Amino acid sequence: MFHAPFDVKLSDQPLTIVQPDIMVICDKDKLDGKRCNGAPDFIIEIVSPGNPSDDYIRKAYYYKNAGVREYWIADPRRKIVTVNYFEANLVSVQYPFDSIIKVNIYEDLLINFSEISDLLNI
Secondary structure, eight states, X not given: OEESSOOEEEETTTTEEEOOSEEEOOOGGGBOSSOEESOOSEEEEEOOTTOHHIIIIIIXXXXXXXXXXXXXXEETTXXXXXXXXXXXXXXXEEEETTOEEEOTTSSSOEEEHHHHHXXXXX
């Protein structure tokens, strides 16, 4: 598990480097000591109030095409989490921040967003 700032090179052509807020990389061969070369398995982005389309549109496009298995967008302003489970072609399933959400690519991992939002006063 890694968090920003940590570079992820999704593609050489065109060169696409991103810094997801939170990511899980299961294949250690993708790590070279400086960055991840290839798609992480699971990414969570926290929406920036100044540019929400970056997370909802641009990064969703990059992550899906690069092979990210699951991509969540946590939006503190709207108090929702949008789950994109690319591996099963399930996109834009929304949950309120008080939800306990299953990470689809893992058998028994649940994330309780009500506890996180309470800690962050969101």
